[in-house]
Amino acid sequence: MSEAFEFDVVVVGHGIAGLCAAVSAMERGKKVAVLERAPEDDSGGCTRYTEAYLRLKSEDELSDDFEEILAQCGVSSASPNIVQAMAQAPEQWSGVVRSSAVTDPDFIATFARETIPTIQWLKDKGIRFIATHLPHITLRDHTPMIVPSGGGLAMQEALLASAVKGGVSFFYETAARGLMQDAQGKITGVEAVSRNNRPMQFHAGSVVLACGGFEGNPEMLARYMGQGATNIRPVAPGCHFNLGDGIEMAKAAGAALSGDYNTYHATPIDERSGRPEAKMLVFPYGIVVNRQGYRFIDEAPGASYETFDRFCHAVQAQEDGVGYAVYDAKMGDIPNYERAIFSDKPPITAGTLEGLARELGIPEQNFLETVEQYNAACQPGDFHAEYPDGLRTHGLTPRKSNWARPIDTGPFHAYPLISSSIITLGGIKTDASARVLNTEGDPIPNLYAAGAVVGMFYRKYAAATSVLRGAVFGRIAGAQV
Structure with missing residues (x-):
């Protein structure tokens, strides 16, 4: 009873x-x-x-x-x-x-x-x-x-x-x-x-x-x-x-x-971290690749919080739901970039792109070709991290609409990202x-x-x-x- x-x-x-x-x-x-x-x-x-x-x-x-x-x-x-x-x-x-x-x-x-x-x-x-x-x-x-x-x-x-x-x-x-x-x-x-x-x-x-x-x-x-x-x-x-x-x-x-039952408000987090809200918000300044080493989305169509959901839904659909945010030493040029990293885990780091691919466990040749094609599509122009700068790629699919700088300066870094739900709608x-x-x-x-x-x-x-x-x-x- x-x-x-x-x-x-x-x-x-x-x-x-x-x-x-x-x-x-x-x-x-x-x-x-x-x-x-x-x-x-x-x-x-x-x-x-x-x-x-x-x-x-x-x-x-x-x-x-x-x-x-x-x-x-x-x-x-x-x-x-x-x-x-x-x-x-x-x-x-x-x-x-x-x-x-x-x-x-x-x-x-x-x-x-x-x-x-x-x-x-x-x-x-x-x-x-x-x-x-x-x-x-x-x-x-x-x-x-x-x-x-x-x-x-x-x-x-x-x-x-x-x-x-x-x-x-x-x-x-x-x-x-x-x-x-x-x-x-x-x-x-x-x-x-x-x-x-x-x-x-x-x-x-x-x-x-x-x-x-x-x-x-x-x-x-x-x-x-x-x-x-x-x-x-x-x-x-x-x-x-x-x-x-x-x-x-x-x-x-x-x-x-x-x-809307078909979507949710999301943020990308470090897959390795158990910290609450281990958000990773630097992804617009590099590229993001999947387990096969390929890009799959425009990482920077605009200001980052406006693109979280779309980005996370794309990551969710990848193999094992993982995307790797890759960037190089030039990230250090961005003042206070660390305040957009909430993970308690350090980035995965290597002195070469080949070494980074091995550390990530993704196909090396695919990854090198992805970075080569991306770098070749980057255009000259002024980089402004503090607002969408229109520095975009040319002739690349998917394009990158802002903050497109070549990834060519070691050491190279990456974070494994997954989609994290904040609230369902x-x-x-x-x-x-x-x-x-x-x-x-x-x-x-x-x-x-x-x-x-x-x-x-x-x-x-x-x-x-x-x-x-x-x-x-x-x-x-x-x-x-």
Whole structure:
């Protein structure tokens, strides 16, 4: 027989979205339980490990492109009729429009409107924010942003302290398995399992799903990402706990799906490193070859963060999902290039290209021909590492569009890169009040969701918005229950 508990609110997930929902509900006098699959010391999902870049110019000001970039990422090839219908007031939308695979303008407007109040709310919890830039070399990457001092872990610790002080109950090593639903379609709680497969039931007036995407679920990755999905590695240990449970539970209860299930936000990491977020962001300044010694993509079509996903998806599709970033001693000419290397492993180094091929275990002749052809295609011109300089190859397929300098000065270096998932983009559909919508466009009574379990991005991700949307809509969800 299942062990049973009674709460006003059950929150599934312990990351930024879940903690914001729990604290927000607690502040309204609700009796709150948080279910977390991970052990206490590993709790927090991706939040624990992220730097938590926020797309804000300051604590009081959004980025200039905030709503514009969200709108660009919020639709794929939607019917013009759906888009046109969304220009009307939300109360006039049909069920088809409400449940459509488009991030609606009301959701985006709410995100923008509630961001600064959420930042101030987080400051009240003791979280301090500082100005920063993304950790890339190119000037185009130097969009002003803020981060919490201490990163995502500092946010987690501050919110956790507030939750514990306010009486929120935490159930670690407890995985949600399904939603409880009555004959009228209302959500009445969560069925879960604790250690040793012990069944548990959490009866509640409201449930908030905040348990992330499916970065750690090989089956879902294979189902949606296709070829090479087995080569994708979660970017941080916390992502291994993100198994897509919230999506599957909500789907079983009739939830509409949204977001782009065929792609994910990615970053290249050093295959050899076990360090969280062992990002390798210098690849645009050299060439990248596969296990056969051949180039397979334009390494530098633009500023690096704008090309991460496309680059990583191409690496994923290579043999064993590996690409080798190769560069020579001229990398030392780039000021502070080391700040774009987050691996704890040194580069693989050799005095000659032949020696480097042997160190990498790739066909020597193929590699030498690749470098020879690349070097011959490089053109004279001024090299400017700090912005896309247009120094491109000529007559080479695939071309290299920027920073194309010959690789001819030893010693030569390489890093083995693999694709690492930061967040999956597919999820469930909610409205601007964080209510989960069913496939008919109606709210599922008593069910809310926030964070990466909600699908809102298509084709590409809007940089530095993931932690922010978890906080904003987690707080909104907690205020609704």
